[in-house]
Amino acid sequence: xxxxxxxxxxxxxxxxxxxxxxxxxxxxxxxxxxxxxxxxxxxxxxxxxxxxxxxxxxxxxxxxxxxxxxxxxxxxxxxxxxxxxxxxxxxxxxxxxxxxxxxxxxxxxxxxxxxxxx
Amino acid sequence: xxxxxxxxxxxxxxxxxxxxxxxxxxxxxxxxxxxxxxxxxxxxxxxxxxxxxxxxxxxxxxxxxxxxxxxxxxxxxxxxxxxxxxxxxxxxxxxxxxxxxxxxxxxxxxxxxxxxxxxxxxxxxxxxxxxxxxxxxxxxxxxxxxxxxxxxxxxxxxxxxxxxxxxxxxxxxxxxxxxxxxxxxxxxxxxxxxxxxxxxxxxxxxxxxxxxxxxxxxxxxxxxxxxxxxxxxxxxxxxxxxxxxxxxxxxxxxxxxxxxxxxxxxxxxxxxxxxxxxxxxxxxxxxxxxxxxxxxxxxxxxxxxxxxxxxxxxxxxxxxxxxxxxxxxxxxxxxxxxxxxxxxxxxxxxxxxxxxxxxxxxxxxxxxxxxxxxxxxxxxxxxxxxxxxxxxxxxxxxxxxxxxxxxxxxxxxxxxxxxxxxxxxxxxxxxxxxxxxxxxxxxxxxxxxxxxxxxxxxxxxxxxxxxxxxxxxxxxxxxxxxxxxxxxxxxxxxxxxxxxxxxxxxxxxxx
Numbered sequence: 001x002x003x004x005x006x007x008x009x010x011x012x013x014x015x016x017x018x019x020x021x022x023x024x025x026x027x028x029x030x031x032x033x034x035x036x037x038x039x040x041x042x043x044x045x046x047x048x049x050x051x052x053x054x055x056x057x058x059x060x061x062x063x064x065x066x067x068x069x070x071x072x073x074x075x076x077x078x079x080x081x082x083x084x085x086x087x088x089x090x091x092x093x094x095x096x097x098x099x100x101x102x103x104x105x106x107x108x109x110x111x112x113x114x115x116x117x118x
Numbered sequence: 119x120x121x122x123x124x125x126x127x128x129x130x131x132x133x134x135x136x137x138x139x140x141x142x143x144x145x146x147x148x149x150x151x152x153x154x155x156x157x158x159x160x161x162x163x164x165x166x167x168x169x170x171x172x173x174x175x176x177x178x179x180x181x182x183x184x185x186x187x188x189x190x191x192x193x194x195x196x197x198x199x200x201x202x203x204x205x206x207x208x209x210x211x212x213x214x215x216x217x218x219x220x221x222x223x224x225x226x227x228x229x230x231x232x233x234x235x236x237x238x239x240x241x242x243x244x245x246x247x248x249x250x251x252x253x254x255x256x257x258x259x260x261x262x263x264x265x266x267x268x269x270x271x272x273x274x275x276x277x278x279x280x281x282x283x284x285x286x287x288x289x290x291x292x293x294x295x296x297x298x299x300x301x302x303x304x305x306x307x308x309x310x311x312x313x314x315x316x317x318x319x320x321x322x323x324x325x326x327x328x329x330x331x332x333x334x335x336x337x338x339x340x341x342x343x344x345x346x347x348x349x350x351x352x353x354x355x356x357x358x359x360x361x362x363x364x365x366x367x368x369x370x371x372x373x374x375x376x377x378x379x380x381x382x383x384x385x386x387x388x389x390x391x392x393x394x395x396x397x398x399x400x401x402x403x404x405x406x407x408x409x410x411x412x413x414x415x416x417x418x419x420x421x422x423x424x425x426x427x428x429x430x431x432x433x434x435x436x437x438x439x440x441x442x443x444x445x446x447x448x449x450x451x452x453x454x455x456x457x458x459x460x461x462x463x464x465x466x467x468x469x470x471x472x473x474x475x476x477x478x479x480x481x482x483x484x485x486x487x488x489x490x491x492x493x494x495x496x497x498x499x500x501x502x503x504x505x506x507x508x509x510x511x512x513x514x515x516x517x518x519x520x521x522x523x524x525x526x527x528x529x530x531x532x533x534x535x536x537x538x539x540x541x542x543x544x545x546x547x548x549x550x551x552x553x554x555x556x557x558x559x560x561x562x563x564x565x566x567x568x569x570x571x572x573x574x575x576x577x578x579x580x581x582x583x584x585x586x587x588x589x590x591x592x593x594x595x596x597x598x599x600x601x602x603x604x605x606x607x608x609x610x611x612x613x614x615x616x617x618x619x620x621x622x623x624x625x626x627x628x629x
Contacts, residue, residue: 064148066180067148067180069147099147117147
């Protein structure tokens with residue numbers, strides 16, 4: 001992965017975090033890496049544990065950011081979430097999976113938040 | 119931006135079902151799901167609709183799109199729902215207003231560029247839409263003339279998805295069908311009865327068959343002119359009524375022979391399936407949803423089975439139900455369908471496998487066993503329904519040199535047929551029949567009974583066991599048709615005698 005793209009991903013995730021905090025979420029973890037991949041953001045809101053996949057785009061030429069979230073990726077997200085819970089010894093908690101699309105275009109950042117995508 | 123609904127028609131045989139196409143767009147990860155029992159060809163609509171919407175410049179929502187075809191339990195197939203699906207999605211996207219879609223029936227297949235392609239079965243679909251109370255139909259331009267045959271519903275044709283969107287937004291107009299000036303019969307057929315020479319007797323038999331709607335069998339050596347005669351039968355049949363022509367056009371629309379009819383064709387159809395035809399080709403069938411076969415394509419026309427004895431036995435036997443009831447019910451995994459099949463049957467056969475039996479100057483080489491096997495292929499129940507059996511003799515040299523008179527032209531014969539049919543309709547009006555061939559035996563012998571003097575010959579034949587009771591009734595039917603042709607009030611001894619001759623023997627080959 002090139003530096004520019006790495007930077008963009010990082011930038012998008014930062015914006016998503018700011019947005020989530022603004023919405024009253026408490027960030028528990030970011031870029032949690034485990035065997036097969038990475039959880040972008042783990043946060044909690046009113047007792048519900050939320051795993052967030054963030055996609056950042058600079059144009060809509062290849063479709064919306066959400067178009068990049070495939071079934072395989074969602075399945076991996078689910079497995080990673082289970083690993084995270086086991087690792088942190090969290091149980092008996094409400095869990096939700098969200099997707100956040102960040103569009104960075106012409107100096108403007110648009111954030112779209114889809115809840116309960118799985 | 120969420121919910122919208124359009125309407126289309128699904129066909130099951132000739133009957134239709136109104137299909138509601140509902141679209142729900144929700145904020146979720148992008149997906150496009152089509153539910154409501156679509157088959158493989160219909161599931162592919164998702165790809166066509168997505169591409170057509172995008173390439174027409176409307177975009178496609180990056181959201182969760184669910185399209186439901188209701189009633190959900192009815193299996194659906196084919197590409198004719200494409201346009202209704204696309205319009206439903208565009209309405210949910212608020213690209214088009216929802217209100218005009220409420221009484222509009224939408225039919226058509228989409229190309230990837232958003233162009234509209236014609237689909238089979240539009241005529242019966244539009245008929246059903248009118249019956250279901252829709253005020254308008256939008257269909258592809260290629261189907262417009264066909265759809266325009268239906269009165270009492272506004273029919274519009276569109277070239278592509280964009281033109282429909284413009285029309286729904288009051289920014290453009292769609293094509294209207296050309297006004298049908300009248301029922302123009304199509305170009306006259308080059309086949310004329312006058313071209314048949316030296317077969318005057320057979321020609322008269324053919325005219326009787328046309329006048330009374332009698333099924334007919336012709337037996338004769340190869341080259342005697344059986345096919346030539348049969349091909350000219352439609353030319354001496356009266357033109358179809360508007361109602362009949364619409365029925366025939368609806369069947370042809372489903373059969374999807376791809377020819378866009380410009381006008382309602384009122385000529386009786388002629389179907390001549392090859393003797394290797396399968397039962398499904400003959401009576402209808404196919405995988406999934408049944409499709410009409412030759413018997414239905416010959417509805418209100420002529421079904422000609424050349425080399426009738428070469429057909430598979432079970433194919434010939436499958437003709438029994440349509441011959442009896444005038445329709446066929448076909449069941450397949452995809453559903454069952456009833457198609458009308460009221461045709462006039464014309465059989466042609468050689469007298470034996472080698473075809474030479476009965477010729478003066480040639481010897482038949484078939485064994486007795488071979489001939490028996492050959493003639494047994496036509497089962498009694500089918501044979502029973504054939505009123506006229508003509509033995510076609512090869513034309514002798516004299517006829518070719520013009521020593522014999524040529525027969526009447528098709529126009530002359532048709533005039534006689536029409537007059538005779540008018541007489542029959544008048545007489546049979548009180549009984550609920552139109553043709554002599556439809557009248558059952560008890561009526562012929564009862565209320566339509568004719569004088570004992572006329573029946574003397576026939577009665578004697580029955581006594582002597584030379585004819586069966588069924589053969590007796592058939593002779594009566596023929597006698598009535600002959601009387602109608604001759605303009606006599608009631609068949610007399612002469613007409614009965616001709617009828618007996620036309621009826622021939624109970625055995626097809628005259629043995």
